[in-house]
Amino acid sequence: xxxxxxxxxxxxxxxxxxxxxxxxxxxxxxxxxxxxxxxxxxxxxxxxxxxxxxxxxxxxxxxxxxxxxxxxxxxxxxxxxxxxxxxxxxxxxxxxxxxxxxxxxxxxxxxxxxxxxxxxxxxxxxxxxxxxxxxxxxxxxxxxxxxxxxxxxxxxxxxxxxxxxxxxxxxxxxxxxxxxxxxxxxxxxxxxxxxxxxxxxxxxxxxxxxxxxxxxxxxxxxxxxxxxxxxxxxxxxxxxxxxxxxxxxxxxxxxxxxxxxxxxxxxxxxxxxxxxxxxxxxxxxxxxxxxxxxxxxxxxxxxxxxxxxxxxxxxxxxxxxxxxxxxxxxxxxxxxxxxxxxxxxxxxxxxxxxxxxxxxxxxxxxxxxxxxxxxxxxxxxxxxxxxxxxxxxxxxxxxxxxxxxxxxxxxxxxxxxxxx
Amino acid sequence: xxxxxxxxxxxxxxxxxxxxxxxxxxxxxxxxxxxxxxxxxxxxxxxxxxxxxxxxxxxxxxxxxxxxxxxxxxxxxxxxxxxxxxxxxxxxxxxxxxxxxxxxxxxxxxxxxxxxxxxxxxxxxxxxxxxxxxxxxxxxxxxxxxxxxxxxxxxxxxxxxxxxxxxxxxxxxxxxxxxxxxxxxxxxxxxxxxxxxxxxxxxxxxxxxxxxxxxxxxxxxxxxxxxxxxxxxxxxxxxxxxxxxxxxxxxxxxxxxxxxxxxxxxxxxxxxxxxxxxxxxxxxxxxxxxxxxxxxxxxxxxxxxxxxxxxxxxxxxxxxxxxxxxxxxxxxxxxxxxxxxxxxxxxxxxxxxxxxxxxxx
Numbered sequence: 001x002x003x004x005x006x007x008x009x010x011x012x013x014x015x016x017x018x019x020x021x022x023x024x025x026x027x028x029x030x031x032x033x034x035x036x037x038x039x040x041x042x043x044x045x046x047x048x049x050x051x052x053x054x055x056x057x058x059x060x061x062x063x064x065x066x067x068x069x070x071x072x073x074x075x076x077x078x079x080x081x082x083x084x085x086x087x088x089x090x091x092x093x094x095x096x097x098x099x100x101x102x103x104x105x106x107x108x109x110x111x112x113x114x115x116x117x118x119x120x121x122x123x124x125x126x127x128x129x130x131x132x133x134x135x136x137x138x139x140x141x142x143x144x145x146x147x148x149x150x151x152x153x154x155x156x157x158x159x160x161x162x163x164x165x166x167x168x169x170x171x172x173x174x175x176x177x178x179x180x181x182x183x184x185x186x187x188x189x190x191x192x193x194x195x196x197x198x199x200x201x202x203x204x205x206x207x208x209x210x211x212x213x214x215x216x217x218x219x220x221x222x223x224x225x226x227x228x229x230x231x232x233x234x235x236x237x238x239x240x241x242x243x244x245x246x247x248x249x250x251x252x253x254x255x256x257x258x259x260x261x262x263x264x265x266x267x268x269x270x271x272x273x274x275x276x277x278x279x280x281x282x283x284x285x286x287x288x289x290x291x292x293x294x295x296x297x298x299x300x301x302x303x304x305x306x307x308x309x310x311x312x313x314x315x316x317x318x319x320x321x322x323x324x325x326x327x328x329x330x331x332x333x334x335x336x337x338x339x340x341x342x343x344x345x346x347x348x349x350x351x352x353x354x355x356x357x358x359x360x361x362x363x364x365x366x367x368x369x370x371x372x373x374x375x376x377x378x379x380x381x382x383x384x385x386x387x388x389x390x391x392x393x394x395x396x397x398x399x400x401x402x403x404x405x406x407x408x409x410x411x412x413x414x415x416x417x418x419x420x
Numbered sequence: 421x422x423x424x425x426x427x428x429x430x431x432x433x434x435x436x437x438x439x440x441x442x443x444x445x446x447x448x449x450x451x452x453x454x455x456x457x458x459x460x461x462x463x464x465x466x467x468x469x470x471x472x473x474x475x476x477x478x479x480x481x482x483x484x485x486x487x488x489x490x491x492x493x494x495x496x497x498x499x500x501x502x503x504x505x506x507x508x509x510x511x512x513x514x515x516x517x518x519x520x521x522x523x524x525x526x527x528x529x530x531x532x533x534x535x536x537x538x539x540x541x542x543x544x545x546x547x548x549x550x551x552x553x554x555x556x557x558x559x560x561x562x563x564x565x566x567x568x569x570x571x572x573x574x575x576x577x578x579x580x581x582x583x584x585x586x587x588x589x590x591x592x593x594x595x596x597x598x599x600x601x602x603x604x605x606x607x608x609x610x611x612x613x614x615x616x617x618x619x620x621x622x623x624x625x626x627x628x629x630x631x632x633x634x635x636x637x638x639x640x641x642x643x644x645x646x647x648x649x650x651x652x653x654x655x656x657x658x659x660x661x662x663x664x665x666x667x668x669x670x671x672x673x674x675x676x677x678x679x680x681x682x683x684x685x686x687x688x689x690x691x692x693x694x695x696x697x698x699x700x701x702x703x704x705x706x707x708x709x710x711x712x713x714x715x716x717x718x719x720x721x722x723x724x725x726x727x728x729x730x731x732x733x734x735x736x737x738x739x740x741x742x743x744x745x746x747x748x749x750x751x752x753x754x755x756x757x758x759x760x761x762x763x764x765x766x767x768x769x770x771x772x773x774x775x776x777x778x779x780x781x
Binding site: 314316317319320321322323324325326327328330331334335338339 | 475476477496497498499500501502503504506507508510511512513514523524527528571572575581
């Protein structure tokens with residue numbers, strides 16, 4: 001037994017392992033230095049922004065920093081009756097500092113988001129403080145309560161207490177059309193304001209069907225590419241890759257020209273008498289447009305992995321299937337198709353993941369019924385400037401993709417993916 | 421039981437891929453039931469094309485192929501009931517050995533227990549019992565080959581085609597597989613059409629060999645006849661080793677002719693020469709020419725030893741004989757009294773019967 005564990009020495013008496021490490025070290029350092037720029041690039045452009053997005057999406061520190069004393073004194077408050085004199089005093093002292101820094105407006109805004117009505121009463125309190133109406137030798141609680149009747153309402157103090165934690169899940173709940181009510185319970189927003197859930201479902205639906213269409217169209221193309229003689233398959237390959245050489249915007253714009261009501265496709269339908277001139281179907285600014293344009297744009301991502309897998313399948317396998325008595329369909333279904341599953345997996349995963357975050361095409365040809373969650377994210381990034389909400393939705397999208405990846409791994413196995 | 425001598429019949433089959441060049445020219449070939457026939461030839465000689473036409477993956481451009489007297493050109497491959505072993509085995513990589521063997525039975529809707537029985541039998545035939553649940557990738561090359569053979573036989577086909585099945589194996593394995601396939605054929609009596617470019621393989625395994633060249637069958641005969649009595653210089657060259665002399669016929673009788681070489685004259689067996697003045701190539705097998713012959717032979721010449729190569733069981737001697745500097749002799753190791761030194765002159769003799777005057781090269 002001991003002979004097995006005995007250290008092997010080199011002829012110079014150095015333990016073999018150490019000697020090996022020494023010999024390999026230079027190569028390892030070289031290899032690491034080669035990948036270091038990429039690693040650094042990934043960390044800076046990918047890992048770090050995602051971390052930043054995450055903190056931004058749950059960050060609620062602003063108000064925590066605005067009312068430090070208030071939250072400290074509220075720690076002992078049970079939240080049922082009105083808080084004690086001490087809480088009121090701390091609140092006033094925090095508020096005075098905010099007034100000095102002219103940040104009381106921000107506070108009002110934040111509190112108003114938590115509960116409607118804070119705007120008015122904060123303004124009233126501000127006026128009293130500005131005019132030095134509050135006498136600190138008297139009971140501060142009594143004086144503040146006199147400012148507005150809502151300051152006497154325990155619900156408003158409960159609302160302040162709810163904002164105490166530095167982190168919040170509010171943005172995530174909002175993205176699911178939900179919020180935390182007064183009792184800290186997750187509640188759905190009223191039906192007429194539920195917009196996000198529709199968008200999520202539509203996004204998944206569009207991504208799913210685009211993947212299906214891409215698969216249905218890409219599979220025969222890939223098969224043809226893999227089996228045609230070289231000179232034809234090269235030409236076909238160029239046709240498949242041609243869209244890659246054209247700007248995404250140009251391609252989407254050309255679809256707009258084709259699909260609009262006075263567009264080429266409609267003109268053709270009218271010409272062959274498929275539809276009447278005054279009854280041209282709308283093929284753009286709705287889901288149809290999104291489907292058509294996205295399928296065309298994402299098709300190469302389906303074809304290429306399929307092609308690379310099909311290329312490796314020996315034609316003699318199909319022949320063997322047939323010579324053993326399988327009809328062409330049986331030979332295809334039992335022999336060829338199962339062997340292409342790695343390519344199907346890779347292609348579908350790729351197309352689905354790209355489709356689920358697609359932005360420009362649905363924004364241009366999608367119209368109101370064809371926009372997706374990514375357009376909503378862009379809207380909050382650029383228009384409402386609610387970056388934390390945009391971050392939350394972006395992360396949910398990322399999470400969704402990871403879940404799909406995980407599911408795929410469970411069902412098919414990631415080892416079965418073949419991208420090239 | 422009389423065997424059908426036209427079990428497989430190629431009748432005036434032509435094949436062209438591009439409409440310009442004939443890959444197979446006017447092929448007429450009858451294969452008897454239970455026969456092991458090998459199509460032998462260099463690559464591009466049309467032998468694989470013939471096999472593919474028989475299997476149904478290529479259609480004859482002209483002519484017809486009959487299987488058991490039925491024309492089969494219009495029958496798709498899956499209905500021909502012909503087993504095939506492919507060059508690269510073509511085992512289905514996503515199926516276990518059992519599933520691979522069960523495939524032809526399942527598509528024929530055979531009962532489950534019947535399938536089990538037949539798969540068992542086929543696997544024991546190739547001595548691979550117990551490998552049912554292995555994947556093809558977990559098998560060695562020789563084992564994969566045996567699975568492929570078993571799969572081609574498991575559904576009891578009338579004919580089994582083998583397209584250079586041993587090409588990917590190393591030499592020792594190839595030889596043992598040759599015997600194994602030969603024994604399987606002898607045991608179950610299936611008709612085998614075997615394609616190879618390896619003459620050794622063809623000679624050891626076949627009942628008959630069809631030597632292909634340039635889209636045509638050059639000679640169709642049993643291995644020994646093919647070796648001993650080649651009918652033309654291509655076959656003589658292609659099968660085994662061969663010493664040749666180019667010359668002109670100066671005298672000819674029924675079974676002997678005189679051939680004038682560049683230097684000297686020899687007696688030969690007229691095979692494809694008819695009259696005086698015909699150009700010819702005379703072919704002599706190395707083992708048919710003897711050094712210092714004890715018996716009387718009608719060709720006796722003297723040659724100079726150019727090279728001696730020791731081969732263990734025999735020694736090859738290269739001579740300069742009658743102007744041919746590539747004249748090879750095989751000297752068995754038992755005759756060690758000979759003095760084989762470079763530059764020595766030795767006497768060589770052979771019978772005119774063994775010197776075949778064939779078509780000129």
